[in-house]
Amino acid sequence: MQVKHINTGLYDANSYLINRKVLVDTGMNTDGLLKEIEKNTDIGDLELIILTHCHYDHTASALRISKLSGAKIAIHVNDAAYLKNDNVTASSLFGYSAPLIEPDMLLKGGDMIPIGNNEELIVIHTPGHTPGGICLYEAVSKSLFSGDTVFPGGSIGRTDFEGGSSSQLTESISKLIEIDIIVLYPGHGEVSCKSVDQQIERSLRMSRGLF
Numbered sequence: 001m002q003v004k005h006i007n008t009g010l011y012d013a014n015s016y017l018i019n020r021k022v023l024v025d026t027g028m029n030t031d032g033l034l035k036e037i038e039k040n041t042d043i044g045d046l047e048l049i050i051l052t053h054c055h056y057d058h059t060a061s062a063l064r065i066s067k068l069s070g071a072k073i074a075i076h077v078n079d080a081a082y083l084k085n086d087n088v089t090a091s092s093l094f095g096y097s098a099p100l101i102e103p104d105m106l107l108k109g110g111d112m113i114p115i116g117n118n119e120e121l122i123v124i125h126t127p128g129h130t131p132g133g134i135c136l137y138e139a140v141s142k143s144l145f146s147g148d149t150v151f152p153g154g155s156i157g158r159t160d161f162e163g164g165s166s167s168q169l170t171e172s173i174s175k176l177i178e179i180d181i182i183v184l185y186p187g188h189g190e191v192s193c194k195s196v197d198q199q200i201e202r203s204l205r206m207s208r209g210l211f
């Protein structure tokens with residue numbers, strides 16, 4: 001799996017361009033993202049945009065990137081239900097209305113998404129930060145795209161937004177513990193490949209309130 005990590009602003013979410021045709025999250029800086037995508041692929045070769053969850057900082061550029069490229073937009077069915085909700089998408093916190101995204105594909109846990117090179121992403125439903133938050137696992141490279149569920153260093157996603165639940169987040173992180181993960185591609189911060197399993201165990205302790 002070839003992954004290009006894209007981040008164009010301090011408070012913006014990470015985007016990941018996979019195998020030059022699949023984008024995980026879009027962030028908010030459409031022009032900056034476009035510039036980075038075009039360094040790596042023809043925009044028309046982009047086939048799919050997968051949103052790890054409905055928050056504005058991960059989705060704001062999705063509509064324009066989708067229109068420019070023709071890429072389809074995929075999101076978990078539980079977050080699709082809130083895409084037009086200014087509060088659950090946290091758009092109001094950024095001073096905007098929710099972007100009017102119409103998803104083409106509704107995901108659920110266990111779905112397999114082909115990404116080329118005979119590789120696929122497995123959808124893991126990880127509610128807690130949002131109702132339809134997902135992580136995406138690629139088994140050959142043992143990579144996890146964790147959205148805002150877990151971050152490097154044992155950090156965890158916030159659960160105090162509308163639609164959040166700390167007990168659900170703990171349950172979701174418990175699912176991640178069972179997976180062999182070598183590379184962590186988080187929704188914010190740097191990519192990490194140092195004892196990722198231990199980092200996620202710390203995240204689980206953090207979510208249970210044991211530090």
Ligand SMILES: [Zn+2]
Pocket residue numbers: 013055057058148187188
């Ligand atoms: Zn975020």
Ligand SMILES: [Zn+2]
Pocket residue numbers: 053055129148
């Ligand atoms: Zn978020």
